Each structure stands twice: as structure tokens, then as C-alpha cells.
Amino acid sequence: MLNQSPNLDLMFQALADPTRRAMIDRLSHGxxxxxxxxxxxxxxxxxxxxxxxxxxxxxxxxxxxxxRVRTVRIEPEALSLAEQWINDRRTLWARRLDRLGDLLSETEGDQQ
Amino acid sequence: MLNQSPNLDLMFQALADPTRRAMIDRLSHGxxxxxxxxxxxxxxxxxxxxxxxxxxxxxxxxxxxxxRVRTVRIEPEALSLAEQWINDRRTLWARRLDRLGDLLSETEGDQQ
DNA sequence: ACTTTGGTTAAGCATGGTCTTAAGTAACAA
DNA sequence: TTGTTACTTAAGACCATGCTTAACCAAAGT
Structure with missing residues (x-):
């Protein structure tokens, strides 16, 4: 069976189960x-x-x-997609914090 | 309400729902x-x-x-934890592929 | 004081996810 | 050809999830 088109709902749902994460863990070694x-x-x-x-x-x-044996392997691109989704939101937030920091230090500069 | 101890099951479960991802998306802007x-x-x-x-x-x-208003904010460390879990498995797999590549090119070298 | 706003609590319901057992199939091994 | 291995299919039990409506509460506005 070939790979399905990756879907964030299904990916995160799949990762939500400890049994399935253990399987991914095993499959990351081959x-x-x-x-x-x-x-x-x-x-x-x-x-x-x-x-x-x-x-x-x-x-x-x-x-x-x-x-008669089915061989299962990991799909790193799909993993990457899930990872990327999280990373994008996290870094957006981080950039926002940076801008706030800049604003603060600018105002400090004005006051000094 | 302060933050709960992050838990991969609950985190991925939370991310599996499009409504909740949209909320995270919104919260990544503040x-x-x-x-x-x-x-x-x-x-x-x-x-x-x-x-x-x-x-x-x-x-x-x-x-x-x-x-009377509850203000909600993102917890980047928790996001980071989920991201890290995926990244660890993905890079493990990638390193394995690299080693296989090395083995192949070594054998090619032997043959040439 | 009365109303509106912002959120909370509780109960109920439909659907979906995670397991089970039982029975079946197809490949390989003796 | 007979048995064993490696799954596969089907059906059902049971609990969790994602909504709903109704009723409630307490802070803020008029």
C-alpha cells in the first residue's frame, strides 16, 4: 500500500497514541x-x-x-510537515516577543 | 489557570483538531x-x-x-517539546540513510 | 438597581476510536 | 499435501470526543 496524501488532522491524531509513537520510534531505526x-x-x-x-x-x-510479509517504513516528509506546522507557529510567536523586546528597549532608550 | 505539565499524548491529541489548530494559529500572533x-x-x-x-x-x-475576561496565551516550550519529539525521530532516520549512503559509496569505491 | 457582557457548569446525545474474538486467506516449509 | 506462519477481515463491546441547549454567575456599563 502506497502512501496517502498527508493530512495534519490524521497525522497529529496518529501521533497522539503512545503505541503508535512507539512504532514510529521503532521505525526511525529502520x-x-x-x-x-x-x-x-x-x-x-x-x-x-x-x-x-x-x-x-x-x-x-x-x-x-x-x-506474505508486509514491510513498514517511516515517511520522513510527512513527519517533517507536522514538525514544520508547529515550528511555524512557535517562531511566529518568538518573533512577536522579539518585536516587543525591541519596543521596550527603544522606549528605555527614549527615557534615558 | 496555570499551565499543566506537558504530555505528548494530550499535546498531539490537542493538535489533531482543526479548530484547536486554528486557535493556536491565532494565538501565535498574540x-x-x-x-x-x-x-x-x-x-x-x-x-x-x-x-x-x-x-x-x-x-x-x-x-x-x-x-471577567480570561486571557489565553501560547506556551512555546510545550510546542517545542512536540516539535522536538518529531525532529528526533526524523533525524534518527535521516542519519540512518546517511550511513547507508556511506556504505554504498564505499562499496562503489571498492569496485572502481 | 437593572442590563449586558463574558464566561462557566451540567446534562445529554451522536459519532468515532481502541480494543476484543472468531474466522479466513495466501505464502512458505516439511 | 499438510501444517505453520504472517497477516487480513469482520463484527461487536465499550469508552472518549465534540458538539448541543439550558441554566447560572459575577463583573461592568447605564
């Missing part, structure tokens, strides 16, 4: 099969697959099947 | 009151307040009440 990904978790395989579907629909992960 | 934040949305005030509670519980936002 691709893995479904059963490899399932191993650390005390839940049924269908549950694991449902988590993987959430990750794949969000675009954060892609997978392809070869023979 | 603090705002509850009714200012509510204005763009076609939903009841209680619904807006519930979204703000989700944001505040996640730590992404803090607020304080003065007289």
Missing part, C-alpha cells in the same frame, strides 16, 4: 515487518494492524507486501 | 480572550471553551482570568 512491530505490545495482532492503518492513512508511514 | 478566540467559529461558546480546556490540559496554552 523498516520492520508487522509482526516485528507487534512484538513489544501486549495486544492482539488486529489491534496492531489497526494502529498501523492509522499511521499509514496519516501518511507518516508506508508499507508494501512481499510474499 | 494573546486573546475566550470570546475573541470564539469569533471565527460557528459553534457555541461552551464548545469553544471545551477546546480551550483540551489545549490547556495539554500544556500548549495557558490562561488567566482578570475581572
Amino acid at each position: 523498516p520492520a515487518s508487522v509482526s516485528e512491530l507487534a512484538k513489544p505490545f501486549a495486544m492482539s495482532l488486529p489491534a496492531v494492524v489497526q494502529h498501523l492503518q492509522a499511521l499509514e492513512q496519516s501518511g507518516l508511514v508506508s508499507s508494501q507486501k512481499l510474499g | 494573546p486573546a480572550s475566550v470570546s475573541e478566540l470564539a469569533k471565527p467559529f460557528a459553534m457555541s461558546l461552551p464548545a469553544v471553551v471545551q477546546h480551550l480546556q483540551a489545549l490547556e490540559q495539554s500544556g500548549l496554552v495557558s490562561s488567566q482570568k482578570l475581572g
